[in-house]
Amino acid sequence: MLSDKAVPIITATLPVVGENIQEIAQRFYKHMFAEHPELLDGLFNRGNQADGRQQQALAGSVAAFATNLVEHPDQLPDHLVSRIAHKHVSLGLHPNQYTIVHDNLMWAIGDVLGSAVTPDVAAAWDEVYWLFANVLINKERGLYGAVHLSPDTIWRTWRVSEKIPETEDVTTFIVERTDEREVKPSLPGQYVTLKMRMPDGVHQPRQYSLTKADDGQHRQFAVKRVYGQGTPDGEVSNLLHQEVQVGDEVVLSAPFGDVVLEYSDRPVVLASAGIGITPMAGMLSHLAKAGAQRTVRMLHADLSPETFALRAQVTEDLGKLPDASLTVWFEQPPASLAPGELSGFMNVNDVELPQDAEYYLCGPLPFMQSVRSALVANGVPAKDIQYEVFGPDLWLADFA
Known part of the structure; x- marks a missing residue:
């Protein structure tokens, strides 16, 4: 929970930060990628960056977490934390990358709000950030541990064994294992991240739901083609539909996702x-x-x-x-x-x-x-x- 000193500061500044959080998020990403362009290679979906959805998601999650700290100090927003943590581990996020995010987010808050960010205000929002980050880091550590993997070992190479047209715009890909390492079984409703090298050399991640229960040797997912080839939003789906063929290899993460079918007798x-x-x-x-x-x-x-x-x-x-x-x-x-x-x-x-x-x-x-x-x-x-x-x-x- 927030310190006694930070509570009234966050309560007083939350409205102005909330009003400007969208611009803060936009400047944050622009500044961070300028300082760390390597983060665009394999970690961030540049299609979501181009259409602003990633900025909206960040803005909403930061505002929601800060509001929760003020209004419900004895409760964590478990749904928010779980959804973000599963997405992060499916991308292989490292704990030390939270420091990069912190430095650039705090820069963006100061850049947008200017002199309103006094040392006390900066310290209070720094506290909010690290409370949020440490909750996520701990959750993500548990998720990595549950599958006995690390940010560097969640990835595995699979070979395309079948490519099945479902509709004019949707294709099913069935992939088979290429080595004898243990395959972590998926839970019903989970997804994997596919990381693909694009023509410009940058790797792009996309999440795809697993559409069939595992058999220990294969995984299956379906890809809807997003039209507008050449634009970031559809670059991976178009490449998969047009270029990837049976026999080609793809890199997938272990399965993650918090929306999982409950095991019960209920309808x-x-x-x-x-x-x-x-x-x-x-x-x-x-x-x-x-x-x-x-x-x-x-x-x-x-x-x-x-x-x-x-x-x-x-x-x-x-x-x-x-x-x-x-x-x-x-x-x-x-x-x-x-x-x-x-x-x-x-x-x-x-x-x-x-x-x-x-x-x-x-x-x-x-x-x-x-x-x-x-x-x-x-x-x-x-x-x-x-x-x-x-x-x-x-x-x-x-x-x-």
Whole structure:
């Protein structure tokens, strides 16, 4: 918790820092990359930098943590810490890199707020930063330890054994191990980071959900192609779709991710849209492989039947479960709807949901906001709703 001296200073300055946190984050990244360009090679997604999502995520998390210290000094924002820590370890973040972040973040606060940052103000925000950093460092140390790996050893080379077109824009990659080292099993819903060398020589990381339960020899993930080749936002997906072929090797991290299917007997509802089907497919695969007896309801929204990636796998796995069903909403429905198909956007009121269920959401942010709001309005406890978001989590501060 904050020291007695820092509490009133943070309380007084939080509004002005909050008003300027977006600009602080922008200047922070610009200054840090100018001082340490090596951080752009393998650690930061330059697509997220280009569109501002990384800056938004940083701003939201810092403001949320500082607010939590003031309003709930005896509690840690566990969800915030866990989400960030899993992402960090999947990138191989070193504890000593927090010092680099500290130095550049404090520079940015002073640069934006100027003379308002007195020595006492600077010391108080320094305290906030190191409280946050040390919580994350400790959490990340535990995550590395749990898989008996380090920031340098989470990476492993795999060979592409199959490349399967799912839709016009989505391709499944099945990779096989290239050595006899132990493979850390994934949990249902986790992702891996793929680190790829780009044509300009810079390595770029991207996270991809594992879409099938491990068999000890292979891993499977699906990649949606982001159009606009030549722009940072789609450079990795385009390279994977166009250049990477069967027999090529790719570098993947160990599996991480805090949105993991709970092992229980409660009913489970999986709600996804578009490429958000990927972690749900992974969860279903684990359920089918384990011979689970749970009630399972899969709800999915997509543009059309032609854009529904992994539909065959999802349908097959649902068929292996004793009480499971699939309901799909299509924005552009076929001329004749089959049983379980509806037109328009997902509406959870269109289906009968099981009592006392656990819910998992994945898809575009507006989709998840809409579905979560509808579930809460129908009496589903917020604690029973988990969500996975691709890229920096711009929603995270709302639930910290």
